[in-house]
Amino acid sequence: MSAAASEALSSQSNDATFPDLWSELEWRGLVHVSTNPDELKALLAGEPITYYCGFDPTAPSLHLGNLVQLLLMRRLQLAGHKPLGLVGGSTGLIGDPRPTAERTLNTRETVAEWVGYLEAQVSRFLSFEGDNAARLVNNLDWTAPMSAIDFLRDIGKYYRVGTMLKKDAVSARLNSDEGISYTEFSYQILQGLDFRQLYLDYGCVLQTGGSDQWGNLTSGVDLVKRAEGAAVHAIGTPLITNSDGRKFGKSEGNAIWLDSELTSPYAMYQFWLNTDDADVVDRLKVFTFLDRHEIERIEAAVAAEPFKREGQRILALTATSLVHGEDATLAAIAAADALFGQGDLRALDAATLESAIEALPTANASRDSGVSQLLVDTGLVSSLGEARRAIAQGGVYLNNAKVVDDGMLVGTNILHDRFAVLRRGKKTLAGIRLS
RNA sequence: GGCAAGUUACCCAAGCGGCCAAAGGGAUCUGACUGUAAAUCAGACUGCAUCGCAUUCGGGGGUUCGAAUCCCUCACUUGCCA
Structure with a gap:
């Protein structure tokens, strides 16, 4: 050990x-x-x-x-x-x-x-x-x-x-x-x-x-x-079930595994972070060693200011650390902070970006790689048809810019001459490395 | 061992010779609204592709211009009888 x-x-x-x-x-x-x-x-x-x-x-x-x-x-x-x-x-x-x-x-x-x-x-x-x-x-x-x-x-x-x-x-x-x-x-x-x-x-x-x-x-x-x-x-x-009766512990139909090869610390952290408000206190009781006093404090905080998501943040940090250790969890948080949202990825320095991308599923590419194919390569979608559909629905982003053309190539959308970040929907990210 | 019914896409479940890539529901995904929440609404949901093509309805074989739909056979499941 x-x-x-x-x-x-x-x-x-x-x-x-x-x-x-x-x-x-x-x-x-x-x-x-x-x-x-x-x-x-x-x-x-x-x-x-x-x-x-x-x-x-x-x-x-x-x-x-x-x-x-x-x-x-x-x-x-x-x-x-x-x-x-x-x-x-x-x-x-x-x-x-x-x-x-x-x-x-x-x-x-x-x-x-x-x-x-x-x-x-x-x-x-x-x-x-x-x-x-x-x-x-x-x-x-x-x-x-x-x-x-x-x-x-x-x-x-x-x-x-x-x-x-x-x-x-x-x-x-x-x-x-x-x-x-x-x-x-x-x-x-x-x-x-x-x-x-x-x-x-x-x-x-x-x-x-x-x-x-x-x-x-x-x-x-x-x-x-x-x-x-x-x-x-x-x-x-x-x-353990969610408040809406759905099965707990599945993300996109897949189980959340304890093995970091099967479910990355990043993915697990995100899973916890996305816990429903209605469930977060129950999860803290079961999946952390926080004491009653602390959990009751968090419960009050969640009730008063749910939009701050304090319960989810503590749960995600604590539970992910239990499984993957604090270092891996902090790296997952750093990756999320760096990549999440609508921010300009070009503002990130190369080292930060690289370690963030390490937390994600990645694929290798060249400048003339098509975005559709990369969606498949990174596992963001399971087929080119699905990639096309996702793009048509406005659900695909390259470096936080919406992709409008399913024939689009990575081209000059490269960060630091080496990377690109592909996103499906609001939360699902993947990294692209130029080979 | 005998008789009967059944096996449809991730799950449930319609279809019962052409109008079927296959109704409907759930799950899932995307969009809108948001707080990386819930609820709600809208769209998508076999693959490859310019109205097209290919492969699907337990496996194999057959009938037919044409089958998920009819026939044979094998496997599996259920029920009743022994």
């Missing part, structure tokens, strides 16, 4: 003004469902416990939805509890049932590769030092050696099909015309198995996850109770 990352971790803390951790979690809106709340409250206020949260490698990176879990894990760790970060080397091979459609299976090689990426990401948000150091586990370690017979005899006997059918994700699929494969149907058993294994190996007594995973969380709670006779717990965090 880098020095910067460990420094960031050491600066985090829970809000000591709350009587206990549970109260803070409730205030932050992190508890949507749980097993017995009174017992959990006492458990979290008492001696250190071991808890876990699992992340399945269904993509090469975690995304903002996973960040909720990572930060919840960190909050528990800050309260002295011991985190187990589980990466689903085996569950990722199966895929949890989504309510809409059957998943396409990824190859073993792909999943194994993604496990590595996810482990690195999970590690960044937890401390691996001290009495309650975090530990990474991979469920492939105990699932792979298990034979089908062992699985059916030792684990399957504890599961009632009637109960399994009632889980939301399963019943949703059964009631759709999509159906569900036996593979995905079995997923909940695998996840239950994890909780039992971690209970046995580490005395793990709590699992956290998204509320959409509630069926899988209780699967483990039930198995531990039946097989080991022990009472263990689960917390389901609310699904």
Whole structure:
């Protein structure tokens, strides 16, 4: 882990003004469902416990939805509890049932590769030092050696099909015309198995996850109770949605990834900055370690002077720094300050412009490159036809000047003999480098 | 294993031999208004291109001047029966 990352971790803390951790979690809106709340409250206020949260490698990176879990894990760790970060080397091979459609299976090689990426990401948000150091586990370690017979005899006997059918994700699929494969149907058993294994190996007594995973969380709670006779717990965090009900964490239909190769710090900063007024306070509670006093101050400021966007600015700075570090975030802010709006880009010096452009998707060009093609090359549009349409609609700007002719060449619109800035709409920027 | 129904663009969903690049809704994008907010209104939304052309309606094959629409076959899904 880098020095910067460990420094960031050491600066985090829970809000000591709350009587206990549970109260803070409730205030932050992190508890949507749980097993017995009174017992959990006492458990979290008492001696250190071991808890876990699992992340399945269904993509090469975690995304903002996973960040909720990572930060919840960190909050528990800050309260002295011991985190187990589980990466689903085996569950990722199966895929949890989504309510809409059957998943396409990824190859073993792909999943194994993604496990590595996810482990690195999970590690960044937890401390691996001290009495309650975090530990990474991979469920492939105990699932792979298990034979089908062992699985059916030792684990399957504890599961009632009637109960399994009632889980939301399963019943949703059964009631759709999509159906569900036996593979995905079995997923909940695998996840239950994890909780039992971690209970046995580490005395793990709590699992956290998204509320959409509630069926899988209780699967483990039930198995531990039946097989080991022990009472263990689960917390389901609310699904983060925007005030208008749309899915959170997507920009232009794409997920906001934690991997800077997939979503640049600039793009993530912009995502946070564009948070609705109605959502910004909720986001601050979930995605930052700011204390209640500070968040309430921001809430008042947002209510009084929403146009200042103070909440969004603090959220964007804080949350982006959590993921990408302060340096990258400050660079993203500098890039936005330099490039945003209607300002004259020629006023920027070459060094500022260059570092700003580094934060953006870029394409190489020559003086006779057409603007339409560059729109495609930079990923601002997906085809020449779309580029033409965007230009016809007046939505394309070269160096902040509206492009009116779709046959236009970059020509002499070059800054410092090397750069140009292409913009689609108000907010989507890309850099052009002259080769 | 038997019978029936179904598979349409990112999602839902019409179309049921030519008038279909394919209705409608959602999502998304752009413009106007704004605060890089929301709401609202307008436009766009397969690709390449000067009214044109090419490729799409689960896969493959066929009938026809012509098919998303009819036939055969394969795959998958759902329901009922066993």
